[in-house]
Amino acid sequence: xxxxxxxxxxxxxxxxxxxxxxxxxxxxxxxxxxxxxxxxxxxxxxxxxxxxxxxxxxxxxxxxxxxxxxxxxxxxxxxxxxxxxxxxxx
Numbered sequence: 001x002x003x004x005x006x007x008x009x010x011x012x013x014x015x016x017x018x019x020x021x022x023x024x025x026x027x028x029x030x031x032x033x034x035x036x037x038x039x040x041x042x043x044x045x046x047x048x049x050x051x052x053x054x055x056x057x058x059x060x061x062x063x064x065x066x067x068x069x070x071x072x073x074x075x076x077x078x079x080x081x082x083x084x085x086x087x088x089x090x
Contacts, residue, residue: 001054001058001081001082001085003050003051003054003055004050004054005050007054008050008053008054008057010074010075010078011054011057011058011061011078011082012057013072013074013075014061014066014071014075014078014079014082015042015057015061015064017070017071017072017075018040018064018066018067018070018071019040019070020040020041020042020064021039021040021041021042022041022042022044023041023042023043023044024043024044024045024046025043025044025045025046026045026046026047027045029043029045042060044056044057058082058085058086059086061079061082061083061086062082062083062086062087066079
């Protein structure tokens with residue numbers, strides 16, 4: 001998947017449709033995700049460029065517990081592609 005704004009938007013849609021809140025914060029930390037007080041929050045370093053954000057989401061999405069039924073058809077297809085690609089890398 002190419003690291004474009006359109007790709008970032010499509011990956012972000014999966015995250016939002018799965019009821020996660022995505023925040024961009026500054027700091028010296030590894031991008032990642034966490035559950036904070038029973039809330040699903042993904043925190044990304046705000047200084048990452050588009051490629052860094054796309055790569056981080058490609059790495060994180062397969063690890064997230066996502067109810068596929070909540071996703072739109074387009075997001076479901078992309079989610080399956082991302083999971084398949086992650087399985088090939090493992």
